[in-house]
Structures are given as C-alpha cells and as structure tokens.
Amino acid sequence: MADLKLTDIKKAYGNVTILHGVDLAITDGEFVVFVGPSGCGKSTLLRIIAGLEQVSGGDIRIDGQSVTNVPASDRGLAMVFQSYALYPHMSVYKNMAFALENMGLGRSEVDKRVRRAADMLQLTAYLDRKPRALSGGQRQRVAIGRAIVRDPKIFLFDEPLSNLDAELRVATRKELAALHAEIGGTMIYVTHDQVEAMTLADRIVVLRAGVIEQVGTPLEVYNHPANLFVAGFIGSPRMNLFPARVADAGGVAVGSEMRPIILPSTGHAVVGTDITLGARPEHIDVVGEDQADIVITLDLVEQLGGETYLYGSTPGLPQLTVRQHGQAAYDRNQRLGLRLKRDALHLFDADGSAIRIR
Amino acid sequence: MLRGATRIIDWPMEGLQRLIGERRMPYVFLLPNLAFFGVFVFVPISINFLYSVTGGPALFPAERPFVGAGQYAYLFDCGSFVDPSSCREDHFWRGVSNTLRFTAFQVVAMVLLSLLTAIVLNMKIRGRGFFRAVYFFPVLLSPVVVALIWKWILQRDGLLNAGITGLGGDKILFLSEPGWAMFWIIFVSVWAHMGFYTLILLAGLQAIPADIYEAAEMDATPRWRVFWRLTLPLLWPNLIVVIVLALIRAVQTFDEVFVLTGGGPGTSTLMVVQYIYETAFSNQVQNFGLAAAASVVLGIVLFALTLAQLAFSQRKSS
Amino acid sequence: MxxxxxxxxxxxxxxxxxxxxxxxxxxxxxxxxxxxxxxxxxxxxxxxxxxxxxxxxxxxxMSQKEISVAGYPQPLPLFTVTMEDGTTRQLAQVRRVGIQSQMVDPDNPSQQYRVAIDKRVPVREFSLATENYTEPLARFAFPRFLANSVFVTVVATLITLLINSMAAYALSIYEFKGKNAAMLMVIGTLMIPITIILVPVYLVVTKLGLVNSLWAVILPGAATPTGVFLLRQYMLTLPRDLIEAARMDKASEWQIYWRIVMPLTLPALAVLAIFSIMWRWNEFLWPLAVLTKTEVYTLQIGLNAFQGELQTQWQYLLAMTVMTLTPVAIVFVFLQRFITTGIANTGMK
The missing domain is CATH 1.20.5 (Single alpha-helices involved in coiled-coils or other helix-helix interfaces)
Known part of the structure; x- marks a missing residue:
C-alpha cells in the first residue's frame, strides 16, 4: 500500500501529444477511477504509472520516492490487463506464483500466498488448469489473483471488465468493490464505462484529450460537474444542455419557446451573456402545459419497465430526454409540458466552465 | 532439474540487466547472432574481395601479393566468349556454359512440371495427401543419397539398362556420354527438388478463393479458359517466386552433379560452383585468388537474381 | 481403401x-x-x-537355397536338375568338376549323380543379405560418421535455435536504436549463400584453428536469416500484454524471453528445428571443403568417399545409403504434414 503523486506528467509520440501535464495525488488505500472517452490518455497515464511507458516530462513519486526512471519490474506495482494477459502455457497456480518466484520468495511462502488468494477468489478447484480451460469470469479472477498475491504497493486495472458479458460484468464489479473493502490497497482503475466509475470509485478522475477535466468523488462529479464535458460525459442518459442567456438577476432565458426560468442564483454570470443551461433527465417533470417551462412533441418513448425515457423536441432546441420512474403511457407525437427542477440545474459559461449556483 | 539448469544462466543475465539497464538488453539478445553473421559472413565477404585482387598460393591475405584486377583479367581472357576452349581459363568458361545450359533446361522443366503437379494435386481427388507426400519425399533426401540412388539405376548393369535390353535395345552408358550425362543431371535434380516448388505453387492455388471457380462454373466457363484466365493470373506471384528461386538454386548447382558425374565425362557436366570448389581446394590447383574472383562473379549474378526476387515479392505484398 | x-x-x-x-x-x-x-x-x-x-x-x-545333407559338414547348394529320362528333381551339389557337377539326393545321401551343368538350375529363395548392413558397421568407419553426423546435427540445431530465437526476440519485442540496421544486416545475409564465400570462410575457420573439427561445420551456418525471420514473424503475433504482464511481475528481460516467449514460440521453434535437422543432416559442399580427415567425416562426406572407394562393393554402398536416408524417412513419415505446411507458409527449404 502506498500513495502516489504525479507532477506535470507529459507524454508525446513524435508530434502527437497524448498527455499535457497531468497533476494528481492519490492517497494510501484510495480507489481511484480514470474515466474518459477513448483516446483521452487514461490508459497511457496508467501505463506510465506502471512503468510500461516512459514519460516525456514530469515526475512520478510512490511513497515520496521518485520512480520516474525505475523500470516497471522494480516499481512493485501489479496490473490487471484488459486481455488478462495470463501466461497460456502455465497453470493457474503457476500464473500466480510466477511473480512471487521472481521476487525470490521461498516455496512455502509462495504456496501460502497463492492458496490464500485462490481461496479468496474461489479458484482453489482450478489451480491446476491452464487458462484456456477456464471461463471468461474465471480468467478474470486469475488475473486479479495474480495481482493480489504480489501484495503490491498499488493495484492497476486496465479496463478489466470490458471482455465480460453484461451479467458477469455486474457481478465482478461487486466482487471488486468487496475486494477493495477487504484488502484495502491503493487501486487505480481505468474504464470508459461511467457506471463502473460511479460504483467503484472513491474518487473519479475525468480525462479528455490528455488533460484532467475534474477530480472528485462520484457524487461530486455527478452533482457538480466542473464543465460541459464532464456534465455531458457523466450520467446516463446524458444531461440535457440548452443554449440560454442570462436575462436579469436570477433569471435565465432559454430559446424562444421557453419562459424565463427564475433561479435562486445565477452565480457570477453577467447579465446578457450567452450561457448553457443543463438539466439531467431525471430533473425534468412532466406537468400541465400551463405550468410548463417548455412544451415538446414526443419523438420516441422507451419503456424499460422500471423507468421510462421520453425523447422529445421543440423547434430551436436540441432533442431532450426525460426520465420518468415506473411505467407511463405516452404516445408518439403527443404534446407534453415539461418543467425543470429549479434546485438541480447547472449553468455553464461561454468557456464551458460550470458556474457555481449552489 | 531443468529449473535448476536454467537458473544458472538466469543469474548472470539478470546481473547483466542490473548492470547495463533494461533498455540495453535487446543488444545483448542480438549480439550472438550478429557475432556469427559478422565472423562467418561479413568478414568473409570483405576477405573475398581481398583474395580476388591478390595472387600466390598463400592462404592468409597479408602474405599474398597484390595483383589488382589480374585474376579477373585472367578469368576473362578469351578469344571468343561463345567458345570456352578459346579462353585461357577454359574450365571456368566450360562451367559457365554448362551451368547456363543446365539452368535453362532445368528451370523450364522444373517450373512446368511442378505447375502441372500442383494443379493435379489441387483437383478434388482421393488420396491427395498421399500423392502430395509422394512428390515431396525426395526433397528431404540428401544430395549424396539422391545421386547414389540414380547412379545405381543408371549404371551399366542397372535397372534402366535391364529395361532397355528387355525391350531389345543395347545398353547405354548414361553417365559416360556427354549428352546423356547432361540429360540425367537435369532429370535427377528436377526429380529431387520438384516437390518443393510444387508445394509453394499448391499453397498459391489453395489460396485462390473457391467462389471464383464457382462463379466461373456458373458462367459455364470451359476448363482451359478457367486455367488461362483465372488460375494462371492469380497464381502469377507464386510462379514468379518459384521461377526466381529455381534460377538461384540452379545457378549454384553442385552437390548431386558432383556425386553423380564428378563433372564428367571430361568437363561436360562441370558446373561453376564445382570449378570454384576445385580451384580453391583440390590439391593440384589451390588457387584461392582465382576461385575468389570466380565466386565474386557468381555472387554478382546471384545478387541480381535475389534483388529481382525481393522486388517481385515486394510487389506481391503491396 | x-x-x-x-x-x-x-x-x-x-x-x-x-x-x-x-x-x-x-x-x-x-x-x-x-x-x-x-x-x-x-x-x-x-x-x-x-x-x-x-x-x-x-x-x-533372392539367393540360392542351401540344404544340409547328412554326411556333409557344410550346407550344399540346391538345384533343380533335368534328368536324362526327362523328369526333374531337386539335388544338392557336392562339387563341380569342369562342365560336370557331382550331386547328391538330399533325401537319400548315399545316392550320387553326375550331371552336366547346363542341365541344372539353381533353386532360389527370398533372402535378405543383412550382412550388407552389419558388416559396414564393423568394418568401415561408418559408425564414426554416423556419430559425427548426429553430433553436428544436434549441436548445430540447438545453437541455431538459441541464437536465432534470441535475435528474433530482440527484433520483435523491443524498439531500440539500430533495430532497422540490424534487420538490414539479417536481410543482407539472405543473399550470401556459402557457395560464394567458400574460400574466405575457410580462411576464418583456419584462423580459428577449426579445420578438421566438427565445429567448423557447426558454427558458420548457425545464424540463419531464415530462422530469424520465421521466429520473428511468429513472435510478432504474441500479445504484447503478456510481455508487459511479465515485466509487471518483476521478470527480468531474460526471464521474459526464456520463460514466457520461448514456450509460446514452440510451434515455430519446432518448424525451425526440423529444417535445421534436415539442412545439417544433408549438408554437403561446406563439410566437403573443410573436413579432410576420415575421423571427422560426416555421413554425407563418408558416403561420397565410399562411392569412390567401393565401386566394386555396391552391396555395402547401397546399405549405407539406406542407413543414411532412414532417419530422414522416419522424420518424414511422422512430421510430413508439419513439414509441408511449414514450407508452404515460409517458402524456405
């Protein structure tokens, strides 16, 4: 277990810059998730931490020691790969023992550690099997087991669940959370799946184009997205974003069809400037047209059983999404009045940065 | 046990890695191979040029007097290049002329026969694996074995002469008559190596998608037309490889011929490589300079052929 | 069928x-x-x-049938004889005198006959002259040649596998300065067959004091560009994650090569091993140039020497030829499919 400090990490391949100076501190025992769209640099950042890639600039410290120029094999970290990277010619036992043998541990210590990890991951019955004789979920657990036995300073996970089917993914996600609760190591986890990020993380790091957009607990990121990108990226379905203008103190005008919305505060926004108003789909209520901020025509209704998604449009605005609890009977082309929840709205200035209003 | 044995090499290599760092390890892995290439290929290539411009019987280049292009001049000192006997070094030119004749006939026969065999083996016939094995088997035999097998059949009281006398003919001394000897070394080398080229062509044929043939069948295309308009053009890249490889190997022919005829009768099946070998190593001659000059000439020819092959395979892959 | x-x-x-x-x-x-x-x-x-x-x-x-007849210490050759009365019977020959042959009835040894030799035909039976095989093993240096060939083939193949796989590993797994130059050198050697550098390689071998040593046959061909290419091509298909996982598992670069990459490259190593065995077992020109003493002859060179010396003793020559080709034939029978697909995929021989 250890803490990690990244200072101004830069990475470029020739003319292409992948990371533009990343600063991040991760404390001991923390579960941190790097999330972002593909190509944002999250995997590169993880591999730089691992030592599998060299930085173009910046410093990496583990427990205060700089490891920037230490090769991967000497950093004392363990990694679970997206492909699992199990050694196909070795049994499950050998796969887990390999690193321990490299560390020069005695046979009995190796055996003790492997059996403990196997027990924890319910792999004891499969120790003599080769990876190809295992199911996807079992392989996944072997990959995790291979990391656990090392008792590494930091666990690194590179999209470890993306090769599993949906059901197994949910189950393994829960196991991972339980595992972190049990062994409590520092863990860094890369994913493009925001559900994994929200459910697993102590803190989420949102990356885009080699830059950290926001760092925070899952609910901080969800409730107070730092900018338009994070607002759009975190939350499913996506937050509705409307072009708007600050009408006067406490009021925001959206489009031409919409009445001005009176907010408790518009923060530091200057009257008359263009801003963006954000409302998550669950923060929009269906109301009678007389109380409505906006009236839309329904384009599509998705019934998920437990909840219902409504997609509607109105001239001059992008299509918007409304999430309703339970099942609701709506028809296509039906007119629907909508009202935004005043206490849950988000404002973003012309640069896309969030305007603090709560 | 094995673990213990590999540990012995593990430790020094790990120590080395600790010493020079992980990023310099690739050079360590590359070193043995490049050392071998260096000592047994690159150094010899440069020495070969040294030999070819020096004279005398000494083996070590430092003890050999410089003669400039003298060896080459001697080699190319000919009254007429179409008549080997008009050359001072007539054996070399005999070798060149024999090698050219051998190559011309052998490559044509080789390509045609292996193409025919590959096409037949690619037909939907029973026992294809067996027949393929039959044609391939001689490829694995050593040249000495191949030569002895045929020497036994072609000898005066051999199987072939038994057949000929059985049909009322007279015995023929196949390996003692210049014309027959040339015919048989071509025959034997085609016999021994055909399977290899057949296999390359067969792989090419099998890479042609079956639906192309099915489409042709739907169009009621006659078989000969399928061959000329579909099979041959699609097989062309493999065919080029086969032709160039066969050329490269034919020009270097030595082993089977040396054992089968020893270059004889007289010099009628003497090949260039045998000339080089005998000029350098036979006890009567031992002329390293001349042998080196001849091998430089051969090397240039092979280099050109190899470049042609690389160019063709490059075009094939792009 | x-x-x-x-x-x-x-x-x-x-x-x-x-x-x-x-x-x-x-x-x-x-x-x-x-x-x-x-x-x-x-x-x-x-x-x-x-x-x-x-x-x-x-x-x-076939050979003439021989029969033991009571009263004669040696077995006697058996003939079918046409008697004067036109009947035929089988008689054993005791001795031949001019155009007459003295014969005996095997069933009744006291009864002797004199028969003109053109009236008798040997009785022949299928028999294998296995002494053709056993005698060369005892009389000639054949076992020595066999041992030399086995030594050359095994050692050369092991060296070939080791150094070529190391080079292939460096050229497939790593990025390093000079990689392209190294690749070019490897390609370059593809164009230099031993036939054209016979003399200078002989000099190098002499300088190293290896003339008339089996190492002179083993070493020059140990680094083969075809081998490097074949193995590199295969190693390029190994998932990069495996190497990185091993690195994360604290494996040294040598261990990654030896314990991860080599076991996973076994199929390609097997192909190269088979080719190397074939090349070495059958190699002729270079050993012919560099081995001049009988003790160090390989099978091929020995066989070639025999065919000069034993022109009148074909029975030994043929038997030794069969013994030389037998290992290859056995390899072929078991690995035929393996070899043919190997050639078809790599175009090498």
Missing part, C-alpha cells in the same frame, strides 16, 4: 471429365517415378554381392 475404388472414386459421377482420368494416370506415374527408385535402392541393398551382379537383375533379393 481398394485401389479400384480409389481410382474410380469421384466427387460426383455425373461430371466425368477426361482430365480426371489423366490426373490419376499422372499421379500413378508419379508414384512409380518418385517412390520407385528409392524402393529399388532398398530392395537392392538386401541383395548379396552375387545377386547384385546378376543381369537382368531380379526384383526381390
């Missing part, structure tokens, strides 16, 4: 085409031409010296 069935079997009988029949005819001719000579060699190698001198030769190894 019956031959007739094999010949008439077709994918569908409705489209009989003359080319199908021609194809089978061609293939059968091929079987005779390709296998026939080898079969003839094997059959001949079991004939006695007398059997080999027969013309026209018999197909199978």
């Amino acid at each position: 019956k031959i007739a069935q094999l010949l008439t079997a077709r994918r569908d009988a409705s489209h009989r085409h003359w080319t199908d029949i021609a194809a089978y005819a061609y293939l059968l001719l091929g079987v005779v031409l390709m296998f026939g000579p080898v079969l003839w060699l094997v059959l001949s190698s079991f004939k006695t010296q007398a059997g080999l001198l027969e013309f026209p030769p018999s197909l199978l190894p």
